[in-house]
Amino acid sequence: MEHYNFIVIGSGPAGRRAAIQAAKLGKKVLVVERGCRVGGVSVHTGTIPSKTLRETALNLSGWRERGFYGRSYRVKQDLTAQDLRARLDMTLNHEIEVLEHQFARNQVTTLRGDARFKDRNTIEVEGEQGESFEFSADSILLAVGTVPFRPDYVPFDDKQIFDSDGILTLDHLPRSLTVIGAGVIGIEYATIFSSLDVHVTLIEPRETMLDFIDQELIGDFTHQLKDRGMVLRFGKKAEKISKLDNGMCEIQMEGGRHIRSEMVLFAAGRMGATSSLNLEACGLESDARGRIRVDPTTFATDVPGIYAAGDVIGFPSLASTSMEQGRIAACHALGMRAHEPPKFFPYGIYSVPEISTVGMTEEEVMERGIAYECGVARFRETSRGHIMGLNTGMLKMIFSLKTRRLLGCHIVGEGATELIHIGQAVLNLKGTLEYFVENTFNYPTLAEAYKIAALDAWNRMPVE
Template sequence: MDQFDLLVVGSGPAGRRGAIQAAKLGKKVLVIEQGKRVGGVSVHTGTIPSKTLRETALNLSGWRERGFYGRAYRVKQEISADDLRRRLLITLDHEVEVLEHQFARNRVQHIRGKASFVDPQTMQVVKDDGEVVTVSAASILLAVGTKPFRPDYMPFDSKTVLDSDELLDIEQLPRSMVVIGAGVIGIEYATIFSALDTQVTLIDPKSTMLDFIDKEIVEDFIYQLRDRNMKLLLGQKAEKVERQNGKVELTLDNGRRITTDMVLFAAGRMGATDTLNLAAAGLEADNRGRLSVNPETFATKVPHIFAAGDVVGFPSLASTSMEQGRIAARVAVGAIAKEPPKYFPYGIYAVPEISTCGLSEEEVKERHIPYECGIARFRETSRGHIMGLDTGLLKMIFSLKTRRLLGVHIVGEGATELVHIGQAVLNLKGTVEYFVENTFNYPTLAEAYKIAGLDAWNRMGDIKSEL
């Protein structure tokens, strides 16, 4: 039996960052990955593929130039599934190559196979050829990620009724698509295919979407979706889904019927813990396969077993998963782990992008904090005019008492990049004066921060600065 300091199950963002961190501290580390290649869900079916698909769709469709050249403008008139897949494969190969090099450079060992617990400190790994390897470790980090929720009543066939993992392998682009689930994944894919001129209908039993995002941003986002003829059937449930003559027919709970070429079921994901034999380690998952952990150390109820990444639930971001994996690994091997900064950015790679950091206006109201908002629209910036943008919104919320920034919320082109300026000011406890008094490159979309800062400054009163 091989003995390690840290055993990591899964090589996604949490697993690879945790493994490399422990290795840099001089520990003997083994990563177990059941997929054909390292990288986990993030590289092969989640974060990287969906964002690559988005970028390819926007480039080939000419989406970013339509503000100037009209909605009929396209870079490539006939876009095929192969066009989308070609760039995807190049990107994935690069990601895997980088990760394998990182493992080699840091002397992280890794094997392919399906891992399960034998006892709290021992796991067996069944390789593809049937060979069984037994390994043990002083500490174990579970970073197994998630898999799509696939209810029995949904007639999945990988062609006309698919989950989000299967969507990447479609043979041709559908003329029409129904997306069930208005969560982050459903919204991202719905808007990407809408940008490719697929007729998209989005269905969700809830009457609202993205409830953790500032309401004003969501309202602007919904307006943009409806403006380009996406159908949003919120507060409605698909009670029956049937395949008929190469099409799919859906019957909603209000009796409405919809016929479409393809259905994407994206109503949630499950922690990929069902094959781990958690009971042998003294652990159990919730009804969605997720593990409960200490939010500061990411230790489970079994002290030497840790969990990080999507398998522990919200926020389920690649960026936060990396930090969770790093912190968990440091704690696991007895190193000091500093708590990460309070505010982290949340990015939704829809079309348009949404990104947010800090408190929403609704949260500020709940805390009874006196506040003021500043808003800038991208069309107010010279860069926005150059890019042909007639949509896009940046909103900042400031405390009236301390004048500090409380939250920044953006919907529009480049939102996931722009948000980091606000994130830095938030974590450094900056005030409205930072945006008013500092110089921003011109012309840039970042100038929207100055416009929004001035908007808030003009409304706040009790001005102490002299401008």
């Protein structure tokens, strides 16, 4: 049995960052990956594919130019699934090559196979050809990610009825699509296909969506979706999904409504990929959704020497936060000092339009009883917005009346996930309204919206 200082199960964002951190500390590291190539869900079916699909859709459809040339404008008249797939394959191959090079350069050993615990310090790996290996380790990190939730009443076939992994394999663009689930994944795919002029219906059993986002942004976002023809069916759940003889799918809704579309995407949640790990052998338990409980500072589980990071531990389930979780977990596992995870981190939703947020929402500020003022800027108020043909998009900042510090920054619109980092830096450095008012921003840029929003708040705040 070969012994390692650190074994990582899973090579997604948390696993890769943890393994490389441990290797840079001079430790002997093994990464076990069950997929055909390294990268995990993030590279193969999650973050990178969905964002690549989004970028390809916006470029080939001419979406970004329609503010100038009208809704009928298209860069490529007859878009196909193959057009979307071509760019995706190139991007994935590049990501995998970079990751394989990082592992090789840092002397991280990788092994393809299914891992399961034998005891708290030992794992068994079933290899590609059915062969079995055993390894022991001082510390083990679980970074196995998640798999789509697939309830029994949904007849998945990966031809007409997909989950969020299978949707990447579709062989043609449908004329109509129903998306069940208005979480982050459902919203992203619903808006991407809508930008390709596919008629999209979005179903969500709750009355609201994305409740952790500032509700003023959600109001603006919802208006944009309805304005371009998306149908939102909230407050009723889908009870039955069936395929009809005419090639269509039918969704029977609670309350009697029937919805028909050519394809269906079921994106109502994901589950931790822990079912095959034999957690009982090491004394760990997962919750009903396969997630593992950890200490939020060290990412240690209830079993000494075993850590978990990434989507398998639940919210926020972001590639960016997973990377930091993995790195911090590796440091703690190997007895090294590590900073605490930052209190405020940016959350990006790669829908069309993008949404990004950092800090407290207006609802959270009110709940805490903090005296505050808001400033709002519309992208159409900036020169850069006019140059780009933007008719929509907004930036909102929330400031404390007592300290004048920035409490939250929220953006919906083109480039939101890039712009948010200005707000993130000021927030974490405890900056105030005066930073935005007194500093100069490049002209013309969308970042000017920060100064416009700050002046909007300043005009209504008491003079010191």
